[in-house]
Amino acid sequence: MTERFDVVVIGGGQSGLAMGHYLARQGRSFVILDGSERVGDAWRRRWDSLRLITPHPYNDLPGLPFPRDTGAFATRDQTAAYLEEYARTFRLPVRLGAKVTALRRGPSGSFAVVMGDEVVEARAVVVATGAFQKPYIPLDRSHLSPEVVQIHSSDYRNPRELPEGDTLVVGCGNSANPIARELSGTRRVYQSLGEMMASPRRFLGRDIFFWLYTLRLMEVTVESRLGRRLRELPEGSIGLTPHDNARDYGVVLLGRTLEVRGDEVTCEGGRTVKVRTIVWATGFGHDYGWIEAPVLDARGAPVHRRGETEVPGLYFLGLKWQYRNGSSLLGGVGRDAEFLAGRLDRHLG
Template sequence: MEKILIIGAGPAGLAMAGRLRKNNIPFDIFEGQNRVAWSWSQHYDRLHLHTVNEKSSLPHKPFPKDFPTFVSRQQLLSYLEDYAKEFDINPELNHPIDSIHKTEKGLWEVKSGEKNYLYKHVIVATGVNRVPFEPRWDGMEDFNGTITHSRTYKNPDPYQGKKVLVVGMGNTGAEIALDLHKKGVEVWISVRGPVNIVPLELFGRPTQETAFKLSKLPNWLGDRISVIAQRLSIGKLDKFGIKTPKMPPSAQLRLTGKTPVIDLGTAKQIRKGNIKVVPDIDHFDLQTIIFKDGREIEIHDVILCTGYKSRLDEFIPGIDPMLDRYDNPSSPIGKGEFDNMYFLGFDNFKPGGILGAIHEDSKVILEDLISRF
């Protein structure tokens, strides 16, 4: 049996390797960084999963029984390292992929540095968070403060005594702003448009469980219930600078793949005025930032919580037909020119979160592979 190539040794690559190992299917796995789950090793210290542990583990290995409902970053890292050992997954580290082309014989030619490899089946598991997205504004080059992406943020210690602007109120931005405030840092958060916010738990139960139940209802009914639950738990934040979108939280996930902000206490601190909301940036000055509403505020450090891009086009020429409107693969199974190529870890549209989608889609890929042998 020919070996299958897995690209990426994060949760998606490990999950696929675990399924292949369990079915005695040989594989190679290449990882561009120096360890498994490199991206998770880089995340900020206080990070926990927002999805419940029962629905966030990899195939064939539940989380340990003593893990909490919401697993910490360090616990997840330890689990992923143990997973690799248990399933004898040994990635070739520091092995980035430069390009993938299909040969005239229908094989995938994979180039990494000075080496070329040929595989019939390739599973791309590089994930949606591969390349940090860093928007640009006028005056950034002349700004005297620091501007960094959230990928480099670890904890509030370097920001003591500083005035910090967090740009973007997705889940990362909301949590980093809260983290900074709790350690006494003066913090603002720049919010460009309406934001759907939901609680981590609703009536004592994880919100994710509610989302699963709502997903089984007719869309109109599930959406209506999600709006009511949002109003009861979060309320309106308009007077504090955050508008609620017309699209219900459940519809946002289903239609756009963008997870609503799961509130860990940020909304409360915004109401108290401890985390101050400002609109989108207009431009930077030497020591201040000017916002779209005309406000000018002295800021020492800027943390861009502006997300990531998968950027598969950087190493897979002609991939555009396989991508959705967010430039992520629209299906785990390649079609047409991309037959025998698979994509894992790119589905943000399920209420189970990215780890739940990895669990499901890795099974879909495995079944398709077996059908071809």
Template sequence: MTLLDAVVIGAGQASLATAHALHRHGLDPLLLEAGSSPTGSWSRYYDSLALFSPARFSELPGSAFPGDPDRYPTRDEVVAYLAAYAERLGAPIELNTPAVAVTRTGDGFVTRAGDGREFTSRLVVSASGGFGAPYRPNLPGLDAFAGTVLHSADYREPAPFAGRRVVVVGAGNSAVQIAVELAQVASVTLSSRGPVRFMAQRPLGRDLHEWLHRTGVERLPLGRLLRGRTVRVLDDGRYRAAIAAGRPDWRPMFTALNADGVVWTDGAREPIDVILLATGYRPQLAHLADCTGPNGRSALDASGYPDHDRGVSTAVPGLGFVGLEGQRGIASATLRGVGRDAVHVVRRLAADVRAVSPVGAW
């Protein structure tokens, strides 16, 4: 069986950035992608999604985002950019090939795919990102609710919800963006444990990401401190104005659900047609459930999250991660952040296997 330099799990933004970094170290990766295209989760997001960062701060290493660098690219533009990046990268990608199990061996790793094939490699980088598994909180009475329950991962556009009573659960960027869009055709309440907190998208006339870049804040090791916390909603003023006008309105998190609807904090009961959970995602790391290091330590902790030091496994030599929320900094799970993290992780992994020195760019 051929011993590969590296197997990269996934073929989205984190995986493509990882493959680029591996190439620069003279290593040839194989990418295993569960989906049908090398665009990660982007092709599955809702139709109106637009980036909250300008194109110039939404690029992968070695390839500028085409068009006006100060615009905010749409979902479809990101999908096209990633597909073109993958083609230019030239790394072999096995589509419709989910990784189901990774085991450590004396020579490196064996990664088993869903179709039964096995791939041996010196290194494995799990770069399926932090958006593979929609998080559905265990809300009181959710199982008894007879209406429609869906996650924002299932939402595409507002037309099917016209005239319906909808509660959107969440207080992040996606929750607010979806709720405001739905409020154009439906009666919508945004409900969360705390009020929506906003942050100006263009303070002092410049995009926030430019300030983060100029000041170096985005490179500070703040990831672990921020992981799991609700991020402020970036706003140019329209979302704050929409909520202030009651389209949608905001209410504290309901106390329970029943068959017909919700019970609000004041005890009032209201019939509801749809509960839309904009409650984020968790990493999809089931393929590492049985991956252990030489001393028997698992790659994952008791909660299913990887034990790692800035993306390098502390339990399993030769195993790395790219694309996790808060992996190294506030941008680790974003288009602008995965490239820096991939360089860091690959440099450390390559040193461990005495790989060749970095070669030139494309």
């Protein structure tokens, strides 16, 4: 017999859990589907030494403060444990090992959520799979030697798992910089830079996020003039920069990577280096090919307004710049979830 719910939430990370919190308060029948084995596994799969870039006061999900006794910046495992505790505290109906393979709209306006041979039906669906989905690598790598080990930063764990030898880290953001620094302790490291913006960790004696929130820069909305300008800027980093890596850890800085061929990498400026390993810290793209509804643009990105699509009952949550500058951050998804809960309540009646 097919299970039926008011709402199916796809994704059991921070966005899906925040959505579940508000649906539970409404008394809705709902389920949160996630393909992982444990709540928080998306964090546990990141590199071993990862720490959040946001201090504790800015990591709260609705209804449960982030633990304040986890050091200046929480680790990967502490963050995963917080999400697990969140689901347990509010008794959220998270169904693990439930990998969604298709989302279809039925003739009556309801939705069929497919997980292999299993199907559940819902009057509404919230896609909360997050801002970081499919690893993105911008270059043609078909001419790279099979002897060169290459991984995306999402698959990096620690230096011990990589072979010895010169290593190139491609990128200059909040993943690339700490990974390059960590690897520099065991090998020669090159770091290839594109367009770069960097913010200091502290300013006038306070953490940079204190100022970003005090000056309401994290509240800037996507449709505002300032929001449009901020979205045009290249991805930035907080605190640690490539130049810090070069000065303090001996990382060799290179220009943008132009070509990879054999075991050689050619960078902007004409420099060519031989490497044993490449770590692509080049970000993520969208992965919504399983959604069988007209809600994606030519790039595969959701077309929405504050997470609400033109298909009645279909919503997105946890996107970068979903509505505010801080929408995709751990402490930012709650407000978008609350807004969508209101829209869902109106839709479901």
